[in-house]
Amino acid sequence: MTRIAIVINDLIRFGGAERYLIEQFRFFHKLGFSIEIFTGEINLDLFKFGEIPSFIHHIDSKSKRLQGRINDFASEIGFWNPDLVIAHAQPANLIALRVNERFGTPYVLNIHGTFINFENDLNRYSSRFRVKALNYIRKNPGIQEFISLSTPKLCFKKRLQINYWARRDYLSFTKSTLIFVLTSEEQRLVREFYGCDSIVHHPGYFRNETSVSSEPDSDKKDFTLLFIGRLDKRKRLENIIKAVSLIPPASRPGLKIFLIGSGSERESLESLILRNDLKEIIKLTGNLTDTELTRLMKSCSGILYPAWVTYGLVVIEALALGLPVITAEDTGIVKELNQSGLHKNILTTDGSPESICSRILELKRSPFRNIIPESVLDRFSYDNAFKCMVHHLEKSFLREKQEDKINILMLPKFINPYQDIIITGLEDAGCIVGTNFNLLNRKNLKRVRDRIDILHLHWLDPFYLNVNSGIEAYIASRKFLVKIRSLKKSGVKIVWTVHNLINHNLKYLKIDRQVHRRLLRLADAVIVMSEYSRMRLQEEYGFEPSNLNIIPLPSYTGFYPNSISREEARKQLNLSENDKVILLFGLLKRYKGLLYLLDNGIIDRFPDIKWLFIGRVEPDNFKAELLKQFSGKNNVFPNLNYIPDNEVQYYFKASDISILPYTDFLTSSNLILSLSFGHPVICTDHGFFKEILSGTRNFFFKPDSPETLVTAITSAFNSDLSLLGRENLKLAESFGHALITAKTKEVYLKVLGER
Structure with missing residues (x-):
């Protein structure tokens, strides 16, 4: 039976964090875990939930100093000897770090709010954090009513204390096994401030199992x-x-x-x-x-x-x-x-x-x-939130290596349908797939060596590019390569799926290319998604890896809901039955070619066509630029926000054609997504597009000749779009999930056979 210590600084009110903690206790207790709650101050009148009070350890520390209170907590928790510590909010993260240092107990963090404690202003953080925090505040003017932008003068001793606790706070994140956050925005901020990956889970409402009627004295007129x-x-x-x-x-x-x-x-x-x-x-x-x-x-x-x-x-x-x-x-x-x-x-x-x-x-x-x-x-629901926790805990350290299965660590894991499809398929095929980014920390390498057969890398940016200077990027890149060599030397096989030749943000390109070149030589297998990608990789780096494999992107058929009719979708988006509609869907970045349509007057040439520009924009200043250019264009209908999976179908079912004016890329998930919805496609004559669409009747144009795009649009609307859509859907289905999963597993078996 696994022993879990839940740590929270106090239980003197019954707010969101406390509600979450009680439901978490109930869930793990019901699963049979031995679980105790460790806290300082407590108002027991607010926590009379069945047997819960008997599982609460009240740590009555007499120390007035934070360091002393943390040590008192750590001693009490260490004496109980848990297998895992779950730390809720600050300063529980610092307590968990101390327990780990003294007793070697692994811990995870539950972040319930703004992890940088703005309520205490910015005084307790080092200059490294203060600069980032001030930038964050300036980007979010709505929160300036709560926070002072000025930094008071502090004595040397106070600054030493601030820098010490800032360092401890930073270490508590980087040394944690897992970090659980509540929203995707908080996930982004954890990565920005701490350079750590985290897992989004959505806890739900507090379930009161007692039947309670409405207020008997309430006036219905009120x-x-x-x-x-x-x-x-x-x-x-x-x-x-x-x-x-x-x-x-x-x-x-x-x-x-x-x-x-x-x-x-x-x-x-x-x-x-x-x-x-x-x-x-x-x-x-x-x-x-x-x-x-x-x-x-x-x-x-x-x-x-x-x-x-x-x-x-x-x-x-x-x-x-x-x-x-x-x-x-x-x-x-x-x-x-x-x-x-x-x-x-x-x-x-x-x-x-x-x-x-x-x-x-x-x-x-x-x-x-x-x-x-x-x-x-x-x-x-809380059940879903905590099932998510258990799932990731098992992948991180509760699940032992199984010799009869292929044990894989796949990094980094993004919110990405491609990875979801591959991981689900591999798990269905008997593989064990972990996705905890923090396992690649130096401290965790021994556990990684002991428990995985394959490290499967995807995008490399998070390992060394999410930093503020070229020097930091260089140091991070060296550390990354040292870890890869260490794992390879211990017998772990390295597989790399190459998504980009260089990072799209063009950050620290010399360092980025050096890492790519060295990883191409270190990897036991390299995966690209097309013959075009293989050719471009060879051109860029001057050689072709000996163990290179071509595995195409999987179809997204069946991944996104696709149940509504064209009529329902158009009604939802306020489009009429006879409207001609072109869709540009996906993450909108500069290289995606949206400005090409605007700068060359393509939209103005077709005032009778409704243009849907749908998807989140990066970076933020590009969004403002786009909205300014859209101003006054009555045939442009933008939704420049994240689109939930269940709403994707509305945009594809309501539009006639997908347009992909991309020029600088290696692969395109949006092409496969368009095909998966049975969409005709207008795209550039880029090598990847021409390879995937070879033998089809889709429409190409030359980026250096806007007139060829005008011709393509005109030809498309004079074609049988319904027939072309059915042909494209059939093409998408040829990239079935089972086929792509089987090819990926074949690569694993091949490299494992070379041990």
């Missing part, structure tokens, strides 16, 4: 809104009060707002309520029991939560009850909900009093409840 959470500046509670003060007296009858929770802002909020003469409308309730909360939520009209937070569990709780939620654009959960198609109950604001006031009045005029099916909410 319009009641609830705020639930800690009373601090990031929740914009002052703006809620100011918003209510802006509501005209004629619209106030029946309006009730309860601010539920405790925190440092209570006194100032009480004062603000009195100054605005709102004590009959706004009530501060303090902390409530879970039963009281559930009763109020069932009887209220909606939730007020315009908070700047990384997640916002209360929003999920409200959605589970069908409640509308007035929130903010920078509430972390909002972006995740929009990506999941759960935005119908969300009324977003910019966080200002005026915007909040407008939404309150809008909801008061037209109240609603939309019950969301369990099947839709399931993505955010």
